Amino acid sequence: MSEISARPKQERQPGRLTRIKHYFCDYTFLHLMLVPGLIYFLVFKYLPMGGLVMAFKNYNGGAGGFAAIFEAEWMGLQHFKNFVSSMYFGRVFFNTLILSLYRILFGFTAPVILALMLNDVRNRYFKKAVQTITYMPYFLSWVVVAGLLKMLLSPDGGAINGFLGFFGAEPVYFLAETSLFRGILVISDIWKNVGYSSIIYLAAISGIDQQLYEAATIDGAGKIRQIVNITLPSISEIIVIMLILSIGRIMDDNFEQIFNLYSPAVYEVGDVFETYIYRNGIQEGKFSYTAAVGLFKSGISLTLILFTNWISKKFGSEGLI
């Protein structure tokens, strides 16, 4: 794409004053368009970032609201020390990491496999139907998905316990079992997102030169051999990029999902950063302390994202910007 640097009907202006004047006059309409957006980002994104100084202060609400944050007394790194030395630090950190690893391990491979299978469907209508049905759960809120799950998994008349009952099993309270809770999180995440996540791979596959497949067929390569030797190598670049980007999001903890499904019985295996922040900050009012926990989390997150974005550029991703 060629760089367009000059506006139409406009010569490069000499002199600083004229340049400033022209900056404000010629772009008036463009400036005006940008104003609401800029105000929005400054107030609702950058002000809260500034508010993060409360992590180093002793602010616990009360009079003065947001402005009072800046007048509260300094605490240094005390809140961070308290968090790191508390018993919750290990639990929250480990749960966040292990759930992300599961998500990458299973949630990442499932859409690739789905895309490969969809690509081998010959009947157009069947393919369309499968796509429509598998994309659908993406549009349900976690509140609804949690509601569906609670109905299905209920120990008191839920379908899964109903099926187990045919084999004489005792009802299981699935969502309160520490040994099952993470599995339920991973499976429900795949259920909700697998179709949607497969779209990008399907698009990449559709861009592969069909002649490669024709040649392979003539050479006697079967379908599976074609997947291994043509399809996968052709989309390997996008797979690597998506993988790297998902590693960058390893500190994201799927708050909405966990918050709607967990209960004190499974805090041990399901409590993550955001749920911990919600309970201690919003419910118990330990604002400064939880802001420190949040800053700790988003600091690591930012580092990972910057690092993985840099790596993925090495692999040829243009990214969004």
Add this chain to the structure above:
Amino acid sequence: MRIKMSRGDRIWSAVVAVVLILLCLIMLYPMIYVIGRSVMTDGERALNPTRLFPRTFDFSGYKFILFSGTNIPRGYLNTILRTVIGTSINIALTALAAYPLSKKYYPGRKVITGLIVFTMWFSGGMIPSFILIKSLHLINSFWVYIIPQAINAFNLLILRNFFMQVPFTLEEAAKIDGANDMTVFIQIYLPLSQASLATLVLFYAISHWNQWFDGLLYINDNNLWTLQYMLRQLIESTNVSNISSANTTLDQIPATVTVKMATIVISTLPILCIYPFIQKYFVKGVLVGSVKG
């Protein structure tokens, strides 16, 4: 020459078909289960935990939530209002901000775009935002649903990228003919971006429809609660007090589970009905928004 499928290929095709059919059943089963059992009598449901389709129909759950003076109809209205007003404001502000940022000649465009991208990577998080919104007097106000999420940075970048693909010659020609920036934006860019705008409408509208967390954080007034928030409160509790109001007729309350299922169904039905028609837009949106390989 037609090449016959080998034995291995036939097995593979069969495996693919079976796996995909199973997958579709797994996707549909929870929804069918809840829809079917929301119209079942309590007795039938208790005795047949795996039954999907009722022998006798019982609509008492729907009757209760819609016609007994519960808060649900009000919640429905709030959700619709929030979705319509919120999405309109989203689209207007997103388009306005995306346009100048798409201009290669606009001074400071790189810096401003960078600052917006940065908000996708790092944020103040839950607590500072909560205190800020409290201080802005948005607590217990309908506008807390709209203003704090007036623009989504990701959607803004999608639209900006689309605007950047519009050939510069169109703008140039219009400007030579005497058009100003406003005319160019309204008469050239907006009509050309209808498909992209439709995708954004879809993303914004779904996110408004599904949002519940701001209701939990900022709204104590049951006249302002949205459907999703009420559904969440209902699912978390063991009775229907969360959705009842002072003028709810309480003489004939169906079993709580019936009410829960009926509420799940009515809060999801609009999405399920509209979804097949808008599918093509969101597929497009995913691809525009994702990394270019």
